Amino acid sequence: MASLSSRRLAELVGTLDGRGPAYREIADRIRLMIVDGRVPDGSRLPSERELAEALGVSRTTTTRVYTELREAGLTRSRQGSGSVVAVPRAASATSSLMAQPDDPDHIAMTYSAWPAPPGLARAFEHAASKLPGLLATTGYLPDGLPRLRELIAQRYADDGLATDPDQIIVTNGAMGAISLVARTLTGPGSRTVVEGTTYPHGADAFALGGGRLSALPVGDRPWDGLDDVLATGRHVAAYLIPDFHNPTGLVMTDDERGRWARSLTRHDVVPVVDESLRDVNLDGIAMPPVFAHHDPRAILIGSSSKAYWGGLRVGWIRAPRRFVMPLLQARMMDDLGSSAFDQLVLCELLEDGGQTLAASRARARAARDHLLGELATRLPAVRVTCPSGGLNLWLTLPERVSTALVADAIDHDLLMTAGPRFFPGAPAAGERHLRLPYTQSNESLTAAVERLALAWECVATGTATAGEAPEIDLIA
Numbered sequence: 001m002a003s004l005s006s007r008r009l010a011e012l013v014g015t016l017d018g019r020g021p022a023y024r025e026i027a028d029r030i031r032l033m034i035v036d037g038r039v040p041d042g043s044r045l046p047s048e049r050e051l052a053e054a055l056g057v058s059r060t061t062t063t064r065v066y067t068e069l070r071e072a073g074l075t076r077s078r079q080g081s082g083s084v085v086a087v088p089r090a091a092s093a094t095s096s097l098m099a100q101p102d103d104p105d106h107i108a109m110t111y112s113a114w115p116a117p118p119g120l121a122r123a124f125e126h127a128a129s130k131l132p133g134l135l136a137t138t139g140y141l142p143d144g145l146p147r148l149r150e151l152i153a154q155r156y157a158d159d160g161l162a163t164d165p166d167q168i169i170v171t172n173g174a175m176g177a178i179s180l181v182a183r184t185l186t187g188p189g190s191r192t193v194v195e196g197t198t199y200p201h202g203a204d205a206f207a208l209g210g211g212r213l214s215a216l217p218v219g220d221r222p223w224d225g226l227d228d229v230l231a232t233g234r235h236v237a238a239y240l241i242p243d244f245h246n247p248t249g250l251v252m253t254d255d256e257r258g259r260w261a262r263s264l265t266r267h268d269v270v271p272v273v274d275e276s277l278r279d280v281n282l283d284g285i286a287m288p289p290v291f292a293h294h295d296p297r298a299i300l301i302g303s304s305s306k307a308y309w310g311g312l313r314v315g316w317i318r319a320p321r322r323f324v325m326p327l328l329q330a331r332m333m334d335d336l337g338s339s340a341f342d343q344l345v346l347c348e349l350l351e352d353g354g355q356t357l358a359a360s361r362a363r364a365r366a367a368r369d370h371l372l373g374e375l376a377t378r379l380p381a382v383r384v385t386c387p388s389g390g391l392n393l394w395l396t397l398p399e400r401v402s403t404a405l406v407a408d409a410i411d412h413d414l415l416m417t418a419g420p421r422f423f424p425g426a427p428a429a430g431e432r433h434l435r436l437p438y439t440q441s442n443e444s445l446t447a448a449v450e451r452l453a454l455a456w457e458c459v460a461t462g463t464a465t466a467g468e469a470p471e472i473d474l475i476a
């Protein structure tokens with residue numbers, strides 16, 4: 001059973017705003033964090049005495065906090081093992097993980113993922129006609145299908161970055177690539193720089209094997225403050241998302257890339273560059289050259305999920321030669337390769353003259369504009385800028401209520417991810433933000449904004465409640 005230290009829980013609770021009794025404020029914050037998964041189900045909470053010390057409140061206060069949590073049915077007390085988080089399960093719980101875009105009952109806005117665009121079925125059919133050649137092989141392709149590796153290498157070459165197909169390793173999505181790179185580069189105690197605002201599963205992958213994360217300070221841009229963090233000690237890697245950054249949608253400028261490359265080189269830190277969203281360039285803006293132009297030591301990560309379809313589960317790594325064998329060796333303990341057929345399908349998509357990609361971009365552009373329009377009408381107090389690419393809007397809320405909104409929205413059958421989840425070093429800063437993917441039909445997006453407005457009303461009038469938490473924390 002995982003234990004939550006008093007220091008960590010106090011950090012998560014943050015500074016009290018003193019509007020009501022302290023026990024109520026602390027209990028409410030912990031309750032919301034249990035609901036949205038930041039305080040995981042099954043974890044053991046610190047003792048009342050330890051928490052009182054860490055928060056600088058009286059023991060009577062924390063006793064009342066724990067009593068409230070127990071009476072709300074969110075924890076249970078066990079003789080000798082203190083309070084343990086125990087989220088109740090509804091008898092008929094269907095996992096929110098299964099909620100699909102355009103599900104009329106449950107609008108899931110926790111992931112930015114579309115159903116497949118029309119061209120996908122055609123790509124599967126064409127791939128099927130090429131199966132005989134594939135079936136004559138063993139199908140084990142630890143580095144990937146040769147044709148696909150050539151096509152991916154060619155894309156980099158077209159971008160002016162000479163690449164040998166031997167530098168490409170095909171993986172199970174970008175997430176498979178990030179996990180493999182993280183496992184290869186980091187170990188217990190090693191430190192990785194992550195952006196102040198970032199894609200949670202990507203950052204978490206670098207902490208999985210006992211590594212530590214150094215999050216940049218929260219600034220106007222996710223890339224501010226690198227030198228100060230590097231000055232705090234040795235780091236092995238830096239994980240960054242420079243292209244249509246998830247969640248903010250921002251693009252790192254060429255200047256920023258150059259500065260980052262110089263700093264990381266000086267400190268001998270390997271850049272791990274997540275380019276998953278680079279192809280989702282909705283307005284056709286001129287993109288700065290990929291990061292490896294500035295720093296040839298960079299490990300680049302790409303994916304077919306966002307441009308084409310998440311169900312393909314095909315991503316890739318472009319690695320400097322010295323990393324290729326260690327990465328492949330590390331893969332042997334994992335999955336031995338990716339689906340051969342899905343790789344054939346991606347070959348078809350990369351060779352269709354850009355048809356499917358254009359259709360997928362047009363769909364996202366229209367949805368983005370629709371969601372912006374709905375927000376302007378129903379929630380004018382929310383600030384949002386139109387991203388040129390990616391699949392999310394990044395909202396700035398007029399008040400620090402992200403978690404409360406997300407928790408209340410569950411009762412309106414709208415699932416979202418609370419802002420703090422995107423801020424690994426300073427979760428409290430996320431209370432001002434909310435990420436809304438626009439990967440749904442216009443009808444669903446309209447309904448989602450209506451439900452969000454209802455939740456907003458409940459939070460503003462103090463009548464918000466916390467619905468039952470999704471069972472799995474899946475953010476895409």
Ligand SMILES: Cc1ncc(COP(=O)(O)O)c(C=O)c1O
Pocket residue numbers: 112172173174175176199202241246274276277303304305306310314315475476
């Ligand atoms: C920045 C970023 N990296 C990685 C992923 C995971 O992508 P994949 O489906 O290719 O594993 C996502 C998914 O949303 C993402 O936004």
